[in-house]
Amino acid sequence: MNYKELGLKAGIEIHQQLDTAEKLFCRCPTTLRDTADRTGEFYRYLRATESELGEIDRAAEEEMKLVRKFCYYTYDTVCLAEHDEEPPAPMNPEALDVCLTIAKMLGMTPVEQVHTMRKLVVDGSNTSGFQRTALVALSGSLPDGCRIETICLEEEAAQRVEGETFSLDRLGIPLVEITTAPCMHTPEAVQRVAEYIGMVLRSTGRVKRGLGTIRQDINVSIAGGARVEIKGVQELDLIAEVVRREVERQVNLLAIRDELVKRSARVDHTVVDVTALFAGTKSSILKKAKSILAIRLSGFAGLVGQDIQPGRRLGSEMSDYAKKCGVGGIFHTDELPAYGVTAEEVARLREFVGARDEDCVVIVAASRERAGCAAEQVMIRAEMALSGVPEETRKMLEEGSSAYMRPLPGAARMYPETDIFPVAIGEALWESIAVPELLTDRAERFVREFGLDEALARQVAFSERLPTFEAAVAAGVRPTIAARTLLATCRELARGGVAVDRVSEDEILALLSAVEAGRAAKEAIPDLLTELARTAGECPGTPRERVDAAIEKMAPAVSQADVESIVRRVVTEREAFAREKGMGALGPLMGVVMQEVRGSVDGRVVSETLRRELKRLLS
């Protein structure tokens, strides 16, 4: 596709959890919990509140179509604030500091006074029914000239366990939301920007790592289409694909619109009760429904079943809208007969509602109330098809397609959080914010200063173990040994089934220091890590004590005199071989000696001793 010609405009919103000690508006730790460890459950209803104009925010109202009861899991690491049973504490200064650091790295200007707002979200993910969020800085720039509009500091929502059940451990973890301008014009550019911002965030060393700790929302529109926000893209590699598929969807919806206009299509606003027609049906869904309603879509035949995105048709969009009323989905004549509905039943249905060949008939089956609501939603979505692409918030599906979630929220859903005082960002505070080195710059420095090769340097810089690496180097450990141990050795051991993740960073640090101090040979590192992993949680002691115990067990100290005597014995035992191979015996004999000293001696020492001994023998 020619994205330039299509007028693709895309922007991105990045949500990144911060690795602070406490949550944003209470003093609970930012620890995620296993739901099995919950200490209680409670439940609540949420209700959209009326605005001054008698309006309920359209996104909030849509969510309220279903009366839903939400259940919340609570833990001993959660307090009354997450329960919505206590006013919030003042804004966590550590979180604000991280947010300002990121803002500074992105060249943004802070606001003079930060006001916390309540953003209405009544999907149950916030016990209060709103998310607290504050705009901290404005207008930054990216290397390719793209502009960053805002950075906000907000509280993370509760994690959905399943259905209407949420877990409160995640609620209130500080999050930064970075919003770019719609300044990207190709799918790949969107991915590049996301990667760059992700790198900037990780450069602070103060953001959470791992799946779910960073989420991207992508805004996409094409000329003649509409702004659509796709939420919750967690995998960076999928971003370009999500954009491609959304462009494809909008192009197809516009083509459908053109075809509908050509056919003078329209939506018939009478809903027909067809329950009686399906009295003897074999379709299990229709059989158990109290009420079956039909909507005739004039001139829609063939278009409702038309693909608009891999795995998605216009009918899928109508179905998403209908599901807001609590129905399982819809049937339409473009896909019937199927699902136990016979050709005969379809013919009867078409006749009953007076559908012509060029018409499509949609049916919904549920309780009277839900079916009525769903029928109305189908008509609303069908009307939208006549004018093209609706503005929507959508959720990403596997592989990169998307489903309708709710209308785009307006500014109408925000009002001040009066329980939290505004926070001034004075010049002194802004000046005091230190800008950390970018990970990309750090990788280059590692090549320059430590002589690491480029790939390893980048790997170290972007790794979660960067702090351990830097601590080890600062303690005098050779950078190559530190890097190799932390990345290569640990990974290899883990692949081989060793639980290296049970070895603490402090133990690894102690181990590397022991190697550097000559108390163990670097060849012994894998064995020592394996031993530390095996005894983790069993043998207590400080990291140094545990490392020494491991050395004692796996690689007891061997003195230089011992090495010399072992070498002498090995050479004497294999004198014929040594004489035959000359100095070429060095390699093979090296292996024999190393096996005897079990890695307790540095290879260089063994090799020098052996070389001396061979020379002596051969001279």
Place this chain on the structure above:
Amino acid sequence: METPKAGDRVRYANGGAALTGTYITERDGMAVIKLENGYNIGTSPEKIEWVGRAAPQPPAGAGVVIQDTSLPELSIISTGGTIASRVDYRTGAVTSQFSASDILRAIPELGDIARYRDRQVASILSENMRPAIWQELARAAYDEIRHGTSGVIVTHGTDTMASSAAAVRFMLRTPVPVVFVGSQRSADRPSSDNAMNTLCSAAVAAGNLGEVAVVMHATTNDDRCAVHRATRVRKMHTSRRDAFQSMGMAPLGYVDYPSLTVTLSDEAVRRGAEEPELRDALEEHCALLHFHPGMPSGVLDAFEGYAGLVLAGTGLGHVSTDWIPKLRGMIDDGTTVVMTSQCLHGRVCDRVYNTGRDLLSIGVIEGEDMLPEVALVKLMWVLGNEPDPERAGVLMQTDLAGEIRRRSI
């Protein structure tokens, strides 16, 4: 250059970007503006530039609310506690709603329970409540009862709601339910307890109760409200939904939510059991003093000449022995002194220790198991209606409105 007023369009410059927004107000030397993305920020006033006047506001949503005339009529008396509020999304201001129509628009399910009349007695924060307004409240409720209302709902801030409820209970005999209700979470938020509490209170007001009660969340769940006797209820938590607790007795009943099924205990006074009667005299010259270790007896000088003084004493009902001479003087001068306990749970007994026996001997009245705040409003009512000090003392130890339990459980 125009000075911006609330709602005006303004331009705001920040780090090279110029944004437009809506002017909200000036607070602590900072201009507060709402940007187009909905966020408020504070900025120095000189960084904003006036662009234009606010567009005239469309008339506030005046959706017509039709009440079902086949349903019983309830009266809503408001004192300033908000059971309904609206957010002005343009400025972010939250305003309280008092009229029956506004409340019905915010909580439409109320319309399935009853018809409503509204009446505003005050518009104050509940910490600013005072005995004169308790009296107005009792008179307003009495008026409504005489007018034939099926039940009264009083909306009230939660801080002092229990005291108001107890005061009304002493002043008013009622054949219909008089239900106090409030909310612990502000009404602007989707999670507010206002709607459920109000619906439960309406169910109780339309139901079979015949006394003054407080209806609030029974637990942290949105599953049921508890119906508390006005003279045995206390706010026991600063912020939780289930802050109100019946003290020394089980609640009078529960209202299941969302079914709104009311279950009353055998002890609850039933509708029609009392004839309406108003005795609204109060002796306001009364006080409640919370004793603490080391509190000097000189503190009592502040209450000299008071008609009544309730002491919240330690344990079984004690104050320092140093206080005895001064207390004796006050009692001799005509102050009625009643002893209650800081423990809140349990009964005062000044016959166990010497200090207690000394207090009794100088004429301090044991307040039985009355809650200190309830003893205070009762003392105001008793002294307002019974001029004879001896008979007043007897009344203080007599259960008049369910405030004293015969048995401690």
